[in-house]
Amino acid sequence: xxxxxxxxxxxxxxxxxxxxxxxxxxxxxxxxxxxxxxxxxxxxxxxxxxxxxxxxxxxxxxxxxxxxxxxxxxxxxxxxxxxxxxxxxxxxxxxxxxxxxxxxxxxxxxxxxxxxx
Amino acid sequence: xxxxxxxxxxxxxxxxxxxxxxxxxxxxxxxxxxxxxxxxxxxxxxxxxxxxxxxxxxxxxxxxxxxxxxxxxxxxxxxxxxxxxxxxxxxxxxxxxxxxxxxxxxxxxxxxxxxxx
Numbered sequence: 001x002x003x004x005x006x007x008x009x010x011x012x013x014x015x016x017x018x019x020x021x022x023x024x025x026x027x028x029x030x031x032x033x034x035x036x037x038x039x040x041x042x043x044x045x046x047x048x049x050x051x052x053x054x055x056x057x058x059x060x061x062x063x064x065x066x067x068x069x070x071x072x073x074x075x076x077x078x079x080x081x082x083x084x085x086x087x088x089x090x091x092x093x094x095x096x097x098x099x100x101x102x103x104x105x106x107x108x109x110x111x112x113x114x115x116x117x
Numbered sequence: 118x119x120x121x122x123x124x125x126x127x128x129x130x131x132x133x134x135x136x137x138x139x140x141x142x143x144x145x146x147x148x149x150x151x152x153x154x155x156x157x158x159x160x161x162x163x164x165x166x167x168x169x170x171x172x173x174x175x176x177x178x179x180x181x182x183x184x185x186x187x188x189x190x191x192x193x194x195x196x197x198x199x200x201x202x203x204x205x206x207x208x209x210x211x212x213x214x215x216x217x218x219x220x221x222x223x224x225x226x227x228x229x230x231x232x233x234x
Binding site: 004037042043045046047050091093103104105106107108109110 | 161
Protein backbone atom coordinates (compact mmCIF):
# COMPACT_ATOMS: atom_id res chain seq x y z
CA UNK A 1 0.00 0.00 0.00
CA UNK A 2 1.06 3.55 -0.65
CA UNK A 3 0.99 6.47 1.74
CA UNK A 4 1.31 10.17 1.01
CA UNK A 5 2.23 12.65 3.73
CA UNK A 6 1.84 16.41 3.69
CA UNK A 7 3.22 17.80 6.91
CA UNK A 8 2.17 21.42 6.42
CA UNK A 9 -1.57 21.80 7.13
CA UNK A 10 -1.51 25.54 6.42
CA UNK A 11 0.81 27.97 4.68
CA UNK A 12 0.63 31.59 3.61
CA UNK A 13 2.63 33.66 1.16
CA UNK A 14 2.63 37.26 0.03
CA UNK A 15 1.42 37.98 -3.45
CA UNK A 16 4.25 37.80 -6.03
CA UNK A 17 6.44 35.81 -3.67
CA UNK A 18 7.55 32.17 -3.99
CA UNK A 19 6.31 29.32 -1.81
CA UNK A 20 7.18 25.63 -1.58
CA UNK A 21 4.77 22.93 -0.46
CA UNK A 22 6.22 19.66 0.81
CA UNK A 23 5.15 16.09 0.16
CA UNK A 24 6.69 12.74 0.98
CA UNK A 25 5.42 9.33 0.01
CA UNK A 26 6.09 5.71 0.71
CA UNK A 27 5.78 2.92 -1.84
CA UNK A 28 7.44 -0.29 -2.92
CA UNK A 29 6.48 0.38 -6.53
CA UNK A 30 9.06 1.45 -9.07
CA UNK A 31 6.72 2.74 -11.78
CA UNK A 32 4.30 5.40 -10.72
CA UNK A 33 3.09 8.94 -11.21
CA UNK A 34 2.96 11.83 -8.79
CA UNK A 35 0.55 14.73 -8.98
CA UNK A 36 -0.31 18.01 -7.36
CA UNK A 37 -3.98 18.98 -7.37
CA UNK A 38 -5.55 22.20 -6.13
CA UNK A 39 -9.04 22.39 -4.68
CA UNK A 40 -10.48 25.92 -4.45
CA UNK A 41 -13.70 26.65 -2.54
CA UNK A 42 -15.62 25.57 -5.65
CA UNK A 43 -14.61 22.03 -4.55
CA UNK A 44 -13.45 20.92 -7.99
CA UNK A 45 -10.14 19.10 -7.92
CA UNK A 46 -7.89 20.70 -10.55
CA UNK A 47 -4.68 19.12 -11.81
CA UNK A 48 -1.72 21.47 -11.32
CA UNK A 49 1.25 19.39 -12.39
CA UNK A 50 2.25 15.76 -12.88
CA UNK A 51 5.51 13.84 -12.79
CA UNK A 52 6.39 10.44 -14.19
CA UNK A 53 8.65 8.63 -11.75
CA UNK A 54 10.94 7.25 -14.45
CA UNK A 55 11.76 10.75 -15.65
CA UNK A 56 14.60 12.42 -13.81
CA UNK A 57 13.76 15.86 -15.16
CA UNK A 58 11.51 17.85 -12.88
CA UNK A 59 8.16 18.85 -14.38
CA UNK A 60 7.27 22.51 -14.87
CA UNK A 61 4.01 24.20 -15.81
CA UNK A 62 4.33 27.97 -16.11
CA UNK A 63 4.68 29.28 -12.52
CA UNK A 64 4.51 25.77 -11.03
CA UNK A 65 7.45 23.42 -10.76
CA UNK A 66 8.33 20.37 -8.73
CA UNK A 67 11.42 19.05 -7.02
CA UNK A 68 11.23 15.29 -7.41
CA UNK A 69 13.71 13.30 -5.34
CA UNK A 70 12.94 9.64 -6.05
CA UNK A 71 15.47 8.14 -3.66
CA UNK A 72 14.22 10.31 -0.84
CA UNK A 73 10.59 9.80 -1.92
CA UNK A 74 10.03 13.52 -1.85
CA UNK A 75 7.88 15.57 -4.22
CA UNK A 76 7.62 19.27 -3.41
CA UNK A 77 5.71 21.94 -5.33
CA UNK A 78 7.12 25.41 -5.92
CA UNK A 79 4.79 28.23 -6.85
CA UNK A 80 6.53 31.31 -8.22
CA UNK A 81 5.02 34.78 -8.47
CA UNK A 82 2.09 33.74 -6.27
CA UNK A 83 -1.30 35.13 -7.25
CA UNK A 84 -4.47 35.62 -5.23
CA UNK A 85 -6.12 32.95 -7.38
CA UNK A 86 -3.63 30.40 -6.11
CA UNK A 87 -5.40 30.39 -2.75
CA UNK A 88 -6.70 26.84 -2.38
CA UNK A 89 -6.15 23.49 -0.72
CA UNK A 90 -3.30 21.66 -2.41
CA UNK A 91 -3.12 17.88 -2.47
CA UNK A 92 -0.19 15.68 -3.36
CA UNK A 93 -1.22 12.37 -4.93
CA UNK A 94 0.30 9.06 -6.03
CA UNK A 95 -0.82 6.69 -8.77
CA UNK A 96 0.66 3.31 -9.56
CA UNK A 97 1.55 2.88 -13.21
CA UNK A 98 0.71 -0.27 -15.06
CA UNK A 99 -1.29 -1.45 -18.05
CA UNK A 100 -4.79 -2.26 -16.90
CA UNK A 101 -4.15 -0.98 -13.40
CA UNK A 102 -6.97 0.83 -11.69
CA UNK A 103 -6.56 4.58 -12.00
CA UNK A 104 -6.42 4.90 -8.24
CA UNK A 105 -5.07 8.07 -6.71
CA UNK A 106 -3.78 8.05 -3.15
CA UNK A 107 -3.98 11.56 -1.73
CA UNK A 108 -2.23 13.30 1.11
CA UNK A 109 -4.15 15.26 3.73
CA UNK A 110 -3.62 18.57 1.97
CA UNK A 111 -2.02 21.95 2.59
CA UNK A 112 -4.23 25.04 2.74
CA UNK A 113 -2.36 27.82 0.94
CA UNK A 114 -3.43 31.42 1.41
CA UNK A 115 -1.98 34.13 -0.81
CA UNK A 116 -2.02 37.46 1.00
CA UNK A 117 -2.45 40.77 -0.88
CA UNK B 118 -17.19 20.53 -23.99
CA UNK B 119 -18.95 20.10 -20.67
CA UNK B 120 -16.86 18.86 -17.80
CA UNK B 121 -17.72 16.08 -15.39
CA UNK B 122 -21.18 16.73 -14.01
CA UNK B 123 -22.48 15.41 -10.72
CA UNK B 124 -25.95 15.50 -9.22
CA UNK B 125 -27.27 16.50 -6.85
CA UNK B 126 -24.87 19.15 -5.54
CA UNK B 127 -26.13 18.83 -1.98
CA UNK B 128 -28.09 16.15 -0.19
CA UNK B 129 -29.32 15.64 3.36
CA UNK B 130 -30.26 12.15 4.50
CA UNK B 131 -31.11 10.43 7.78
CA UNK B 132 -29.19 7.55 9.32
CA UNK B 133 -30.30 4.23 7.90
CA UNK B 134 -31.52 5.66 4.61
CA UNK B 135 -30.15 4.90 1.18
CA UNK B 136 -28.70 7.40 -1.29
CA UNK B 137 -27.85 7.43 -4.99
CA UNK B 138 -25.34 9.86 -6.45
CA UNK B 139 -24.95 10.40 -10.18
CA UNK B 140 -22.06 11.27 -12.45
CA UNK B 141 -21.80 12.06 -16.14
CA UNK B 142 -18.27 11.87 -17.54
CA UNK B 143 -16.72 14.11 -20.14
CA UNK B 144 -17.79 13.14 -23.64
CA UNK B 145 -15.48 10.42 -24.94
CA UNK B 146 -14.37 9.32 -21.49
CA UNK B 147 -15.06 5.68 -20.73
CA UNK B 148 -13.69 5.42 -17.20
CA UNK B 149 -15.35 6.77 -14.08
CA UNK B 150 -13.93 6.77 -10.57
CA UNK B 151 -15.53 7.69 -7.24
CA UNK B 152 -13.81 9.25 -4.25
CA UNK B 153 -14.98 10.13 -0.74
CA UNK B 154 -13.58 13.27 0.84
CA UNK B 155 -14.31 13.69 4.53
CA UNK B 156 -13.99 17.27 5.80
CA UNK B 157 -10.36 18.18 6.42
CA UNK B 158 -8.94 15.13 4.67
CA UNK B 159 -7.79 14.14 1.22
CA UNK B 160 -10.09 12.15 -1.06
CA UNK B 161 -10.17 8.37 -0.68
CA UNK B 162 -10.69 6.03 -3.61
CA UNK B 163 -13.95 4.07 -3.59
CA UNK B 164 -14.43 2.56 -7.06
CA UNK B 165 -13.28 2.68 -10.64
CA UNK B 166 -15.43 1.53 -13.56
CA UNK B 167 -14.38 1.07 -17.14
CA UNK B 168 -16.58 -0.24 -19.91
CA UNK B 169 -19.26 -1.03 -17.31
CA UNK B 170 -16.95 -3.30 -15.34
CA UNK B 171 -15.49 -2.68 -11.90
CA UNK B 172 -11.74 -2.26 -12.30
CA UNK B 173 -10.81 -1.22 -8.81
CA UNK B 174 -12.27 -1.01 -5.34
CA UNK B 175 -11.01 0.81 -2.29
CA UNK B 176 -11.34 -0.17 1.35
CA UNK B 177 -15.03 0.56 1.78
CA UNK B 178 -17.79 -1.67 3.19
CA UNK B 179 -20.30 -3.52 1.04
CA UNK B 180 -22.85 -0.81 1.81
CA UNK B 181 -21.13 1.07 -1.00
CA UNK B 182 -21.88 -0.06 -4.55
CA UNK B 183 -21.72 1.46 -7.99
CA UNK B 184 -22.48 0.77 -11.59
CA UNK B 185 -21.72 2.21 -14.99
CA UNK B 186 -24.24 2.49 -17.79
CA UNK B 187 -23.81 2.00 -21.57
CA UNK B 188 -23.47 5.78 -22.00
CA UNK B 189 -20.58 5.64 -19.45
CA UNK B 190 -22.46 7.59 -16.79
CA UNK B 191 -22.30 6.14 -13.32
CA UNK B 192 -24.21 5.89 -10.07
CA UNK B 193 -22.83 5.44 -6.57
CA UNK B 194 -25.19 3.87 -4.05
CA UNK B 195 -24.75 3.88 -0.30
CA UNK B 196 -27.11 1.81 1.87
CA UNK B 197 -27.82 2.01 5.59
CA UNK B 198 -26.26 5.45 5.90
CA UNK B 199 -24.10 6.23 8.92
CA UNK B 200 -23.14 9.62 10.32
CA UNK B 201 -19.60 8.89 9.17
CA UNK B 202 -20.73 8.74 5.56
CA UNK B 203 -21.13 12.52 5.63
CA UNK B 204 -18.61 13.74 3.07
CA UNK B 205 -18.02 15.27 -0.32
CA UNK B 206 -18.29 12.57 -2.98
CA UNK B 207 -16.19 13.26 -6.04
CA UNK B 208 -16.49 11.68 -9.44
CA UNK B 209 -13.61 11.67 -11.91
CA UNK B 210 -13.47 10.56 -15.51
CA UNK B 211 -10.69 9.69 -17.94
CA UNK B 212 -10.46 8.33 -21.45
CA UNK B 213 -9.49 4.87 -20.35
CA UNK B 214 -7.15 2.67 -18.42
CA UNK B 215 -4.83 1.62 -21.20
CA UNK B 216 -3.30 5.00 -21.68
CA UNK B 217 -0.67 6.53 -19.48
CA UNK B 218 -1.91 8.74 -16.70
CA UNK B 219 0.07 11.54 -18.26
CA UNK B 220 -1.84 11.40 -21.52
CA UNK B 221 -5.20 10.65 -19.97
CA UNK B 222 -5.43 12.56 -16.71
CA UNK B 223 -8.37 12.36 -14.35
CA UNK B 224 -10.92 15.16 -14.60
CA UNK B 225 -12.97 15.76 -11.48
CA UNK B 226 -16.48 17.07 -11.03
CA UNK B 227 -17.56 19.56 -8.36
CA UNK B 228 -18.81 16.80 -6.12
CA UNK B 229 -21.95 16.00 -4.16
CA UNK B 230 -22.02 17.16 -0.54
CA UNK B 231 -23.81 14.47 1.49
CA UNK B 232 -24.89 15.23 5.04
CA UNK B 233 -26.22 12.40 7.19
CA UNK B 234 -28.17 13.44 10.29
